[in-house]
Amino acid sequence: MAVTRIDSEELEEQRLFMQRVRAVTHVWDHRPLAYTHSYGCQQNVSDSEKLDGMLEQMGFGFTDSPEKADLVLYNTCAVRENAENRVFGNVGALKALKRRNPDMVIAVCGCMVQQEHIAERMKQRFPYVDLIFGTHVTHKFPEMLYSIYEKRKRVMCIPESDGVVAEGLPVRRTSGFKASVPIMYGCNNFCTYCIVPKVRGRERSREPEAVINEVRSLTESGCKEILLLGQNVNSYGSGTDVSFPELLRRLDALDGEFVISFMTSHPKDCSHELIDVIADSRHISHHLHLPVQSGSDRILKLMNRHYDTERYLGLVDYARERIGDIQLTTDIIVGFPGETREDFDKTLDLMRRVKYDSAFTFIYSRREGTKAAEMDDPVSNEEKGSWFRELLDVQGAIGEKAYEKYVGQTLRVLCEGRGRTDEALLTGKSRQNIIVDFPGNDELIGQFVNVRIAKALPWALKGETVS
Ligand code: SAH
Numbered sequence: 168m169a170v171t172r173i174d175s176e177e178l179e180e181q182r183l184f185m186q187r188v189r190a191v192t193h194v195w196d197h198r199p200l201a202y203t204h205s206y207g208c209q210q211n212v213s214d215s216e217k218l219d220g221m222l223e224q225m226g227f228g229f230t231d232s233p234e235k236a237d238l239v240l241y242n243t244c245a246v247r248e249n250a251e252n253r254v255f256g257n258v259g260a261l262k263a264l265k266r267r268n269p270d271m272v273i274a275v276c277g278c279m280v281q282q283e284h285i286a287e288r289m290k291q292r293f294p295y296v297d298l299i300f301g302t303h304v305t306h307k308f309p310e311m312l313y314s315i316y317e318k319r320k321r322v323m324c325i326p327e328s329d330g331v332v333a334e335g336l337p338v339r340r341t342s343g344f345k346a347s348v349p350i351m352y353g354c355n356n357f358c359t360y361c362i363v364p365k366v367r368g369r370e371r372s373r374e375p376e377a378v379i380n381e382v383r384s385l386t387e388s389g390c391k392e393i394l395l396l397g398q399n400v401n402s403y404g405s406g407t408d409v410s411f412p413e414l415l416r417r418l419d420a421l422d423g424e425f426v427i428s429f430m431t432s433h434p435k436d437c438s439h440e441l442i443d444v445i446a447d448s449r450h451i452s453h454h455l456h457l458p459v460q461s462g463s464d465r466i467l468k469l470m471n472r473h474y475d476t477e478r479y480l481g482l483v484d485y486a487r488e489r490i491g492d493i494q495l496t497t498d499i500i501v502g503f504p505g506e507t508r509e510d511f512d513k514t515l516d517l518m519r520r521v522k523y524d525s526a527f528t529f530i531y532s533r534r535e536g537t538k539a540a541e542m543d544d545p546v547s548n549e550e551k552g553s554w555f556r557e558l559l560d561v562q563g564a565i566g567e568k569a570y571e572k573y574v575g576q577t578l579r580v581l582c583e584g585r586g587r588t589d590e591a592l593l594t595g596k597s598r599q600n601i602i603v604d605f606p607g608n609d610e611l612i613g614q615f616v617n618v619r620i621a622k623a624l625p626w627a628l629k630g631e632t633v634s
Pocket residue numbers: 246247360361362363397398399431432433458460498499500529530531532533534
């Protein structure tokens with residue numbers, strides 16, 4: 168199997184299906200409404216923006232309430248068991264709605280249903296789900312939807328594929344000044360615990376020109392924050408002459424005031440060159456999310472991560488040396504099969520050594536079809552839970568002080584809206600990707616402002632605007 172680039176002819180065909188769906192809903196007594204929800208990572212959110220873009224072109228409006236919707240679409244995540252359980256629960260809850268409104272179309276797509284055993288289970292357990300489709304046929308959504316309206320038959324479409332790259336799909340972005348831009352899809356790393364390579368296919372990069380043109384047109388139309396997406400952005404363009412650092416360099420050369428950030432950076436391919444490009448840039452965020460997963464070299468090997476703690480710490484030290492105000496964050500898994508107390512202590516040691524600004528921590532979740540699922544896993548859930556709480560405490564104490572160094576400094580902040588916890592304040596992000604809250608008028612939303620920092624909280628900074 169090989170990666171398929173979807174050509175314009177195929178997309179043209181989908182445009183015809185969009186018109187046909189429009190013709191179906193056109194005769195209704197109301198405008199069709201969609202309720203869409205995305206679980207999981209930013210990549211899924213980005214795919215949902217394309218699904219929403221297609222829905223918009225098919226004449227749909229959007230609603231926040233499934234009760235009012237003519238179509239409910241869940242874009243699912245398979246990364247951990249609790250993510251899947253949530254979807255099963257939420258799809259189960261749609262039964263009553265469908266009974267009240269039998270014309271409602273219910274669709275489930277994404278990583279979770281790309282696993283055949285899950286898609287089968289979904290199909291059996293929820294006979295009222297009309298459409299189930301995998302991650303490689305997002306661009307065929309109009310055709311599938313039309314087929315439901317036309318034939319009133321259930322559709323399930325989960326082809327096995329190494330993956331596709333489809334340029335030119337419509338995108339519905341909800342913010343005028345923030346946008347995510349996928350630069351690559353899939354993953355070739357096969358970390359032994361992880362389901363993503365199985366459900367997202369092989370690593371494939373977009374053409375650099377396609378990425379640069381998209382970012383240029385976004386910044387020219389007033390976008391101020393661009394998030395580049397990939398499961399391992401550091402292997403962008405592998406085998407071509409435009410590596411990830413080079414792509415960043417070219418994007419950094421674009422004019423205007425905007426910030427470019429990226430997710431996620433795999434330590435095995437993170438280079439000094441990348442850190443140098445960030446250090447010397449005008450637009451690139453001073454934030455490096457560098458998932459370490461474990462502080463034990465033995466466990467890192469079992470995880471198939473292809474780096475050891477020495478290499479990892481070397482990167483951290485270099486990043487701190489070159490970019491004094493870099494914000495460092497990470498992902499950690501507790502309770503990988505065979506992890507001992509000794510291994511776990513090494514993770515705690517690494518946390519204390521690196522002093523992350525924040526960490527996303529997860530208890531290992533067994534994923535069918537991965538290598539780790541076959542490994543012995545003798546540690547009890549209770550013990551893993553107690554390690555997990557210990558880890559949170561250690562990181563909590565570190566995070567408490569992480570932002571204190573900013574007090575008294577003036578930071579350039581992109582104002583994003585009203586505060587989540589305090590409506591009286593505006594909230595935004597600094598170049599280090601730290602949340603900054605400050606008083607001000609709504610006209611500042613979507614603008615860069617200078618904020619003098621008066622107070623540091625473990626998760627945010629507070630201050631006043633200065634000119
Ligand atoms: N591509 C990214 C991560 C994507 S998944 C990377 O390699 O950094 C986000 C995080 O979920 C991972 O970093 C890992 O910490 C966690 N994760 C993935 N699979 C998991 C599993 N089976 N159990 C628990 N956590 C998992």
